[in-house]
Each structure stands twice: as C-alpha cells, then as structure tokens.
Amino acid sequence: MNNRIYRPTLVAVAVVLGFLVAVAFNTTSKFVISRPQRVSDLVSVVRDMEQQQTALQGRYSDLRDRMDVLEREAAEDSGVRESFSKELERVRLAAGLTAVAGPGVEVLLGDGRDVDPDVDPNDYLIHDTDITAVVNALIVGGAEAVEVNGERIVATTPIRCAGTTVLVNSARLGSPYTIRAIGEPERLEEAVLNDPMAALVFGPYKAQFGLEVSIADVDDVFVSAYRGSMRPRFAASIKGGDR
Amino acid sequence: MLVLLLAIALGVTLGLLTSVSVPVELLTYLGVAVLAAMDSSLGGIRAALEQTFHDRAFAFGFLTNTLMAAFIVFIGERIGVRELYLAAVVAFGMRIFDNLSQVRRLLFQRWRWE
Numbered sequence: 001m002n003n004r005i006y007r008p009t010l011v012a013v014a015v016v017l018g019f020l021v022a023v024a025f026n027t028t029s030k031f032v033i034s035r036p037q038r039v040s041d042l043v044s045v046v047r048d049m050e051q052q053q054t055a056l057q058g059r060y061s062d063l064r065d066r067m068d069v070l071e072r073e074a075a076e077d078s079g080v081r082e083s084f085s086k087e088l089e090r091v092r093l094a095a096g097l098t099a100v101a102g103p104g105v106e107v108l109l110g111d112g113r114d115v116d117p118d119v120d121p122n123d124y125l126i127h128d129t130d131i132t133a134v135v136n137a138l139i140v141g142g143a144e145a146v147e148v149n150g151e152r153i154v155a156t157t158p159i160r161c162a163g164t165t166v167l168v169n170s171a172r173l174g175s176p177y178t179i180r181a182i183g184e185p186e187r188l189e190e191a192v193l194n195d196p197m198a199a200l201v202f203g204p205y206k207a208q209f210g211l212e213v214s215i216a217d218v219d220d221v222f223v224s225a226y227r228g229s230m231r232p233r234f235a236a237s238i239k240g241g242d243r
Numbered sequence: 244m245l246v247l248l249l250a251i252a253l254g255v256t257l258g259l260l261t262s263v264s265v266p267v268e269l270l271t272y273l274g275v276a277v278l279a280a281m282d283s284s285l286g287g288i289r290a291a292l293e294q295t296f297h298d299r300a301f302a303f304g305f306l307t308n309t310l311m312a313a314f315i316v317f318i319g320e321r322i323g324v325r326e327l328y329l330a331a332v333v334a335f336g337m338r339i340f341d342n343l344s345q346v347r348r349l350l351f352q353r354w355r356w357e
Contacts, residue, residue: 006246009298010287013305014250015257017280022258024273027265 096154096226100145102182104221105189107134109201110176110212124209126175126201128161131168133197134179135159141191143181145223149173152226169228176212185217247288271316271328278335279309285342292349308335 092098109131112124135153138146146153151168153159158167165172181188192198192215206213265273283305290296312331319327 007287007291007296007298007301009302009305010284010291010296011246011250013280013283013287013301014247015254017277017284018251018254018256019258020254020273020277020280021251022255023263023265024270024277026258026262027267027270027273030264 095230096145096152097230099223099225100182101220101222102144103185103217103219104143104145104180104182104223105138105185105192106216106218106221107138107179107181107192108176108212108214108216109134109179112209112211114210119209123205124211125164126166126177126211126213128159128166129197130201131166131177131179132159133195133201134192137192137195137198138179138181138183138188140195141181141183141188143183143188145182146179147181147223148179149177150224152224154226154228154230156230157226169226180218180221180223182221182223189215189217247284271325272313275312275316275328275331275335276309278332278339279305279312282335282338282342283308285339285346289342289345289349292346292353 089098093100109126111126115121115124131148135146135148139153148159148166148168149171151157151171151173153168157169160167162172165174166177167173193202201211202213202215205211283301286304287296287301290301312328312335315331316328319325
C-alpha cells in the first residue's frame, strides 16, 4: 500500500519539477540581481565619463587659449615680416638690385662704318663720354632704371674709357652699345635729344661719321639687375637722417 | 512521500549545479511548465492514493498539459494577448489546490486507517 505512491513516472515528473524550479530560480536570480548591478555599473561609467569630459573640456579650453595666443603672435609676426619684406622689396627696387620691366626707350650707340683715312679714327668711335651723356640725359628725363649692355646703372656705377672699350661697373663693353631705360618714353627721348652732348651724337656726328645711333620707344623694356657687390666699407648710416 | 521529496530535491540540485538558465523571454513558458509539473505531480499522488494511477495516462497527461500550456502562452504572444498565459496559470493553480486538498484528505484517511 505504501509503495503505491512511488511510481517511476511520478518520481521522474518530480525530478523534472525540481529541475524546472531550479532553472526558473537561476533565470530570475540572474535577471533580478543583475539589474541593480548593471545600474550601479552604468552609474559609475557615467561618472567616469563625466569626469573625463570635464578634464577634456578643461584641456580643450586651455588649448584654445594657447591657439589664440599663437595665432595672435603669428599674425603680428607675419604683419611685421610682411611690412619688412615690402620695405626690403622697395629698397631693392630703388637700389637696382632687381630686374625690372616697363615702358621706356632703347638707345643704340654704334661706331661709324665709313671710315675716312684722313680723319681721326677716334671721331668714328662711341666714347665713354657719349654713353655718360646719354645716361645722364635719361636720368634727367626721369628714368627709373637704366642699363648699358646689360650692366645696370646704380649709384656707384662708373662709366669710363678703357682702351678701345668702355668700362661700366666692372664690365668691359664694346660697340654697339644698347642703353635701355624705363620711364615715360616721350620724356626720355626728349631729354636725350635736348642734351647738348647727346644732341651732337644724334645730329652732326651721326651725319658726318655714319654713327649707328638711334632711339626708339619700347612698350616693355627689360632692365637687368645690378650684379656687382654693394658692401660699403667706410660709409656708416646715421640714424635719424641729418646731423 | 519521502521519495518524491527527494526526487524534487534531486531535480533542484541538478538544476542549481548545472546552473541552467533560459532567456528572459522564455520565463513565462518556464513558469507555466513549473505549474504544469506541480499539477501533474499532485494529480499523480492523488491518483496513486486513489489506486487509479496509470503510468501511461499520467505521462501523457503531464506532456499534453505542458504542451497545451506552452501553446497557449505562444498563441497569446502571437495574437497580442500576452495575458492569455494567465488562463493556464489560473487553471493549473486551481487544479493544484484542488489536487492538494484531495491528497491531504486521502493522506489523512490513510494515516487514520493505519
């Protein structure tokens, strides 16, 4: 009678029941207990990230401040540099240290060809004085840049006779001489033709000795840069201008 | 009785030791299955006490009850009436208490006889 209850299937179902209860317990315990844990985890994560954010925001504003400072410095630097380089460019242009181009005239001075044996051969030649006269006349006419056969006329340029050649700067030049000047073409031409010395060359001498001289307006004259050295050894500039 | 309690304890131990768990979505199925198992166990004890226990009928009863309960939960979720599983829960719950009262009565009768 007692043993009647212990049916194998009943026992099996009892085991299944226990197992199911245990599984349910496992599941719910994981589900229920894990929730507050996760919440506290998330809370700490949020706190960490907020701290990180604050730190990063601090660094960000620091870096922005530094960037502002650097940008301002850079702007000042580049402003100073720009004005310096502009000034330098202007000075170099005025000193003849840069090649320049612009409207102007081209003066050609060539020795005479039809040489008469009875006449002094020097009369058929272009002399340093002729070149000097033309260059002076051009400068009087407002020439901003002058060159003779590629030799730029600067403040310290000598033009002198050296045997059968003419010395401009330290270069020996021979006939024909091409003098290029930048300025207002009409004024330059007028100045050359009105110069007493140059007028002789372009007038009577040309006719008498067959000098190959001419003057022409040119829209775009190219004048080369001074190539010599410019190192004053004795002159020292005085600040503030006059004594 | 002791054997049945030991069997339940064995099942619990097995479950805890293997620490098997199911996804949270299936928790309803598990609960209904637990109720079905409880109902079947009590029904089996009652049948045994009434001398009407049949292994095959008991096994089939357990299986069909569990499957039907699971099906009701499933259908409830599918048609948007998730509370449908309450039907199984209420039915099993009523049967559990009904069976429990019968088992109690029969046990009392038995002990008085002895």
